[in-house]
Amino acid sequence: MDVSKVFSETASSAPSEIPGSYVYSILPIEGERLAALTSGDELLFLDKSGLKTVSRHQDDVPKLVSCMVGCEDGKNVVICAGGDGLVAVFDTRADQQVSYFHIDRAVTALAYHDHGVAVGSEVAHSQSTVSIWDIRQNRMRWQSSENHDDITALQYHPSDHRILLSGGDDGLVGVFDTTIQDENDSLIQAFDHGPIHKAGFLSDTAIYALSADQQFSIYPLNTPEANDGGVIQPVLFGDLRPTTQCDYVIDILRDLHQPYVVAGSNLSDPHIDLIPLTTNPRFSLSTQNVVRVQRAHGEEIVRSAYLDRSAETIFTAGEDGCVKSFRDTDRSVEAAEQRGSSVKETKKGKGGRFKPY
Template sequence: MEVATLTDTSSLSLPPDSYIYKILQVDSKIAAISSDNSLRVIDSTSLKEIRDGIIDNVHAGVTCLEALRNDRSVFWTAGRDAVVRSWDLRLGKSTLDLSDDSNAPYLSLCVDDHCIVVGTELSHTQATVILWDNRAPGKPIRRYIESHNDDVTELQFHPQSRGTLLSGSTDGLVNIYNTAEADEDEALSQVANHGSSIHHAGFLSNSHFFALSHDETFSVYHLESQDDSALDVLPQVCGDIRPKLQCEYVVSVIPYIGSGKAILGVGSLSQQNLDLVPLRYADTWSFDLKSTIRLPGAHGEDIVRSMCTDHDTVFTAGEDGLIRAWRADTEQAQKHMQGAEATTENDKRKQRKRKDHAAGGDPTGRFKPY
């Protein structure tokens, strides 16, 4: 087992007893939302607050934080006040508010290009997935009101098929929609019944998605397409992963699309540590326990609520109100944190040699895979 070293800690100058709900890295910055309803932005290198990096009272009950891929200076938040807001750090204020007429608290959020999507809490027997086009931010362009019958806890767009949307709910369902379809029945293209309340769900690759329940059961599902929708591809059911991963709770699943790899952050309060467990694909998805990286001490007696990775550094946030930065101690551990095998200049030379051999070079040349 590899071990990472704690390199820095920041309190974000939060009030006492404040929780951090989520952290999100955008370029050289880390944004955080917390129980004092603030949005705070710090420098990811120094973990110090940037100038004008604190925005108070972003919502009456902030719940969500996201960022657009093509505009890294704008953050999006949502809250229990049934409002979505964009925040431009260059201006230090909100530039757009979105809401609908249901007034149901917003529990999940995803943003992509011009599409903003929220999932609501169950309210008046409805739990709704709502879509806006932020180029014409008036009424929602889609409302899916029948596909879930309990709180919508997760939303995510497909990494390549941008009109493909995933939603997860405490009703145990993970749904896949084609958002180009206006009719909800036509839009709903796949339903996976995980059988237990969804905590996290998302895409592991272009053809697989996962579901993680609040009681830590984990499964991987095949994403149906028009070509194979008639095939009955069984899910890969892992059950409760706590005994296998020797943990007490799962923080999050971070996929590295295109690498056939993801990282699970799993915590243990009794042992006061956080482990990063690689999940790899080779015909099936499996946990690479031998390559686990341990963050000893983690956040002490407090639960880790959120994490993100940047090259050889992992950032964690907890119910102690702290953000911590961890650095891998070995080159191999750094490669795991990066999500794909790092290619050194020496590796590149080996690859060029292999190509030369294949093109008629030294026939005795050997390459030993690593």
């Protein structure tokens, strides 16, 4: 691996009040904050700068909480759900739960867009369900039961929000047109990848799938609009662990500028790597310009990672119960020095005034 940047820890907190809890996931919300979901059935809001807890919710959080989703644009809705079938909607601006609804089985995956919550369930009676609920009216408006094991991944298409992707422990990835009520007709694409750990859209025309045994592939979205009717072959990467020299794969960061494979090592040399996934002329992993987060969470597994490009900061959460932030400290010092030099130069203008920029 050609490591071009090394990020070092800048802040750390263990925000849970429940002993032994670890942090399932983190996501950005408005107001320079993070939402964090813990195994102690807590939803926490943290400030990004020092990772201090701003507020804590537990009584109004689902039991055996398992998943959380927010708005794609990071605004003021966070939704979480769990093993009791409760789906709870929080307004982060008002810092309170504003609505909720129940399904008849454990919830294992969520997606959200424009008042529509996609809910994936645990298997019951040899079948799991994917449903869409309108949170303004708390009523179901669409449902499918194509999978035969727990649903583990859900995502709306990045631009055509009629389209919903699901993935499950049975290995099936399905793509649905949710404007079609008939289950059989609404399924527009399906393929078998292996037990799904992560799956979603890399772009308007590309689907990624990562299995529980770290097998990674990118598949074309096979709709006439996506590929003009031509047949495009999937890109099969196989087991990512030898390629990325890691112990496990955490996630695929679907960054607008540059997607990354986030790979973790927690044994002899604890760290995580952000490995660029290039797209031209075809999808491939680049061993150049790898971003490394030193130490990360030590010997504990990293469960979630988020890249804040505006702050040039990587946030992580793990099974040690900690949320951490990391930055390229050498670059930060260099940038500060450059800013200081620039200020000194601009003070040389007439009358000691700053020159316009």
